[in-house]
Structure formats: C-alpha cells, structure tokens
Amino acid sequence: MRLAMNLKVDGHSPIPIRRQLTEQLRHVIEAGGVPRDQALPSIRELAGFLGVNPNTVARVIDDLKQSGYVEARRGKGVFVAPAPPARPSPHLREGFLQDTVIRAAALGMTADDLSVGVLSLAGIRPAAIRGAVEVLLVECSPPELDF
Structure with a gap:
C-alpha cells in the first residue's frame, strides 16, 4: 500500500533538515495522513524520495520512536503507533500563531522581526536567515599595534 505523504525538505532553510522532516511526519501522523498501525515507507525509500542522507532519516525515525509517534517491529518495519501522543490540534496551533x-x-x-525572534528563541541562529556573518570587533589604537 502506497501512502500519499506530501513531504518536502528545503536544504536552504535555516531549519535543519532533520527538524523539518520530524515536524512534517508528526503533522502527517497527527492529521491521520498515515493510519494508526500502518507501516511507514522504509528509511531508504524516504531518503531517496526526499533526496536526503539515509542517516538523517534514521535519526528522524529514532526521534519519532522516542516521542511515541512510531514503533519498530523487528523484521517488519516502522509503524505508526497505535496511540500517538496527543498534541494540541492543528486548528489550535494555527489560532495561536x-x-x-x-x-x-x-x-x-x-x-521578519517575528520570524528572527522565534528562530532565535528556538535556538536557530538568526544570522543564518539573513546570510550574515558573525564579526567580532576589537578596539585597537596605534600604540597597541606594536604590542
């Protein structure tokens, strides 16, 4: 059975690919895009479809396992958990935003102010958004140059 999951990653985004994919899969599972107890595509299939490193997908799956969204079944694959963790509904989150x-x-x-602030609070360098480079300025006078 093929699943219709509209997953996309943006390699140019300041948000790491792992984070992008983790949040998208959580959303798909919460929205019922993948039924409970349904197998997910293999790590290799997801990596190939998205054009990302299989190790990244494996870490995403590990994150989802630890947070209770999926479970691994030996010899069968990774399945959506029978009862994924509850989070506020997408409508509540959208209203909050x-x-x-x-x-x-x-x-x-x-x-821009809002997005930089949110990304900064989330631990993502706002400088990456603007393509800026961090620079350290040091005051120096001519006598100190000879030091």
Whole structure:
C-alpha cells in the first residue's frame, strides 16, 4: 500500500533538515495522513524520495520512536503507533500563531522581526536567515599595534 505523504525538505532553510522532516511526519501522523498501525515507507525509500542522507532519516525515525509517534517491529518495519501522543490540534496551533502575529503587528514588529525572534528563541541562529556573518570587533589604537 502506497501512502500519499506530501513531504518536502528545503536544504536552504535555516531549519535543519532533520527538524523539518520530524515536524512534517508528526503533522502527517497527527492529521491521520498515515493510519494508526500502518507501516511507514522504509528509511531508504524516504531518503531517496526526499533526496536526503539515509542517516538523517534514521535519526528522524529514532526521534519519532522516542516521542511515541512510531514503533519498530523487528523484521517488519516502522509503524505508526497505535496511540500517538496527543498534541494540541492543528486548528489550535494555527489560532495561536494567528494571535501571535496580530500581537506582534500591534507592537510594530514586522514579519521578519517575528520570524528572527522565534528562530532565535528556538535556538536557530538568526544570522543564518539573513546570510550574515558573525564579526567580532576589537578596539585597537596605534600604540597597541606594536604590542
């Protein structure tokens, strides 16, 4: 049985591929895109389809196992857990995000300000978004140059 999963990764995104894929698979499972107790495509199939390293996909599957979304069955593959963990519904999350965007706009924040702030709080370097390079400035006067 082939599953219709609309998974995409963006190699140019500041969000690591592993994180992108983990969140997309969580969403697909939560939304019922893969029925409970249904086998996922193999690591090799997913890696080939997405054009990513199989080791990355294997780590994603390990993350999903540890968080209770999938389970490995020896000799049979990886299956969606019979009862995946509960998270707020996609509608609740979308409502939260809409409220956040509205509140940020009321504070005069642009979409860029908001995205940089969120990524920064999530531990992703905002400099990567702008393609900037971190630079350290050191004050130095002519007498110190001879030191």
